[in-house]
Amino acid sequence: MFFNRTTPIKIIKERLMGTIIKPLASQLHRPSPTSKALVLASMLGLGLSACQPNTVEQTDTAVKNDNENVSVTQINQTATTAKPVVYQVFTRLYGNTNTTNKAWGTIAENGVGKFSDFTDVALRDIKSLGTTHVWYTGVPHHALVNDYTDDGISNDDPDVVKGRAGSPYAVKDYYNVNPDLADNPANRLAEFEALIGRTHANGMQVIIDIVPNHVARNYHSISAPKGEPDFGANDDKTNTYSRHNNFYYVVGEDFQVPQASDGYLPLGGETHPLIDAKFAESPAKWTGNGSRLAKPDANDWYETVKINYGVKPDGSHDFPALPNDYANKTAAEHLAFWQAQAADDIPDSWRKFEHIAQYWLAKGVDGFRYDMAEMVPVEFWSYLNSHIKHTNPNAFILAEVYNPDLYRDYIHLGKMDYLYDKVDLYDTLKAIIQGKASTAAIATVQAKVSDIDQHMLHFLENHDEQRINTADFARNPFNALPAMVVSATLSRSPTLLYFGQEVGESGAENAGFGQPTRTSIFDYVGVPAHQRWMNNGKFDGGQSTSKEKTLRAYYQTLLNLSHTATALSGEYRELDRLQRQNKVVGYDDSVFAFSRFSDTQQLIIVSNFSQVQGKQFTLELPSSLIQAWHLLENAKLTDLLKNAQLNQQLILNKDGSASVNIELSPLQSVILGVNK
Known part of the structure; x- marks a missing residue:
């Protein structure tokens, strides 16, 4: 079954029922709640008021005065005493000034943003929105179609890469960063470390992604610390499962590239020396969404392989059980529990991801956003997060979880700080905007999480969701402002803003792999409304329309209020x-x-x-x-x-x-x- 970029979302969700897939075009990275539940079953148990925009010059001065000589300790103290505002940037897109937007365009044709585009002016502009944390999406080195062999990086096979720029959730090397983002790819890690320092100097914390459920099909780290073996390097490939294997294997069968439709041929059908419908992998590994086929479907997460956390193929667990009363215990008590377990009882994958998290904490990263966290057993999160909190008690830990029945386990047992409030609040607000639900539903969904409301992060956009300013969502960015006010003020939880949302970005570009209404996360593309505000690095709205300026001013007022109002x-x-x-x-x-x-x-x-x-x-x-x-x-x-x-x-x-x-x-x- 395959869907093209014009297939209505409702039809896609209906057709996906009963299948174990992660839709690539219709929903990008996030599966529908129905298909997501099947994936888990397979693997884990088988009147806008008149507002005048502040000028960048005024904002710059205010931020300079407020944040001179600011320390990381002061930043952490601020974050723990006020309602956070998280600004998500898709890092490769944020600073790109190129407006070509050719479908399947190369990096030379369509351009790419760099770490260096996050200048002090840019960061002060982000800070002016009340931002406390910047989530730099797409930083870990993931598979992409570009030649960096001169820097010692192997080429990636387009047959197992989605788009030309690649999915940020197919990580190839957890100990380095995307070379596309560096002015000098050989110096890419140092350039990101400098960005961490600039972000801290401007009074904000740094969040990056960790993708625990899967890695790129061609994972290979050239930057891992000495003595840190690659995922799968020590696996026993003669067995489908072993506790300390990092992957699951289709023993006796070689991997076969899925059959793609004309609409989603690798690189849009372009000729490339590595495009031959072949990828060497013997034996085949289970695919990231749990497919156990040597030849996964084109709608499977075929560019990734599933990580083994000690969950046997029959769904039973091969690691110590966390006692139920640990829901009431501290992170320190969780850490003590795991330290008391026999070393051989802890699956190797657990230790690998704990080492990865510690590596980035040592670089100055302040927290993590975990992709599809519910596809990984909650005991692992207890293990990982208790180690993280031991290193940095104020670390910001956000998880993508869509099943409300699991919220409390992942918060209390898994020691997550925050979860997406997607299935309840986001979906409800979207339905109200579209005239499909009553505002009475807001009180109902809020009551459902009243005991954990401070843990439920609110948003109206992120990289997986449709842009507000589309016919499939609100049709007009101003139509969503009442929902944004409710989202930002309803609870004690953080508010997430996706870059470009504040100026009404529409995500209308046909970038290549993927579907308009969402800004592409797979290809090189410009973000027009954001580019107009960016104004070639001035960040003064010099090219923005009057409506875009008015919209941004409203967001700026609201989000600063959400962060500073003690009542919230x-x-x-x-x-x-x-x-x-x-x-x-x-x-x-x-x-x-x-x-x-x-x-x-x-x-x-x-x-x-x-x-x-x-x-x-x-x-x-x-x-x-x-x-x-x-x-x-x-x-x-x-x-x-x-x-x-x-x-x-x-x-x-x-x-x-x-x-x-x-x-x-x-x-x-x-x-x-x-x-x-």
Whole structure:
């Protein structure tokens, strides 16, 4: 079964039911929840307000003054006392100024961004959005189609590479970085180390990817420390499975390249000396998504091979079980548990990834984002994360997990700091924007994670998801602003912003492998709206449209507020049901209200998701909330999104409740600060 770039997402998901695949074009790297569950079964158990954009000159000065002589310790302290903002950059695309955008274009034709493009000006611009952590996506050296043999790097076979620039999730060498990103590929690691230093100097932390479930089919490290063997170097290839094997094997069969369709021929059908529908691998290894076929399907993750974590082919575990009461124990106690186990009981792959994490921590990396973490047993995460936290207690650990039934295990037993809130909050907000769900669903999904809300990272875009500014999502970037306000303020969790989101990037380019509506992660391409803001490295919006500038200013205000408002690190109180039970006139399925508060700040947050209708109603606050605020009299209100004091007041009623008149334009949100 194969899907081209025009196949509707809904049809793709329906056709994928009952198959064990990771769709390459329709959903890029992330499988649908249905196909993902089957993969796991196979392997693990068989009114925008008027805002004026700040100028870069003003922002630069502020950041310079705030971050002179900043230390990593100070950065870590800041990160642990405020709600984080994570800015994800696709590193090879961020600094690219080339606008050619030829499908399947070479690096010479379409250009590529470099580590050096993250200048102090660029980093101050990122910082101006309230950013506390920069997630540099695509840094570890992954398979790609470019010739770096002069630097001692072997060529990669396009038959097992997706796109020309390659998938960042087919890592080829965990002890070095993508040579495309360096001005001097021979000096690539030092150039990344310099970027780590610049990021820290500008008051932000560094996150990179670790992809635990799979590695590139042609994994080979030329940079590993002495005595660190490659994945698979010591495997017993005569057995399908052995505890200390790094891979699973299809014994007696050689690997065969999958049959590609015309739409996704390697390099789009271009002639290349290595394109021959052959790749030498004997015996064949299991494919990254769990396919046990020597010839995987074209929709399988054929460019990768599955890592063995001591899970036998029948799904049983070949490593020590973590006692259930360890859900209540600290990372230090988890570390002590693993240190007490016999050395031979710990699968070799566990140790390899622990060494990799420690290598990057020593380079100054502050945290990791784990790809498809639920495809790896939770005991491994306890092992790895307890070691990481021993080295850096403030390390930022984010995991891609899509099964809500597993959230608490991966947080409490696996010692993850943060998980994607994709299946519940993101999907709900997207449905509301598209008119397919009521805003009442927000309170429902938030209640489901009330005990772990601070661990659920919120986003509206990332590299796997469709851009907001597409017909398949919101049609217009401004249509998603109410959802962005809710996403950024609903809980104590971090907020993720994907580069270009803040200027309405549409991801409309046909880059080659993959599908428009998502900015390509497989090919060399420019990112037009971001390029206009970047303005050849000035980062002043000199080429941006007025709408792009206005949109970015809104994001800048919102995200800085989300990071600095003490109430957003405090308590949440849902107000939605109260309005619906009382049948408040004007409060309907397009409106959502809630409160966030701390001892020092009280906020009322109301959003109108309607694109066409304004809303007028009296919002009612229960007496229990007013008591928690210790409010004794009427209070003035400030709209923090506009930074303006309002004429209306919060009126205290005789029964101890309170009320405030709300008037919202289409797509408008208000964040009302209570001035006691």
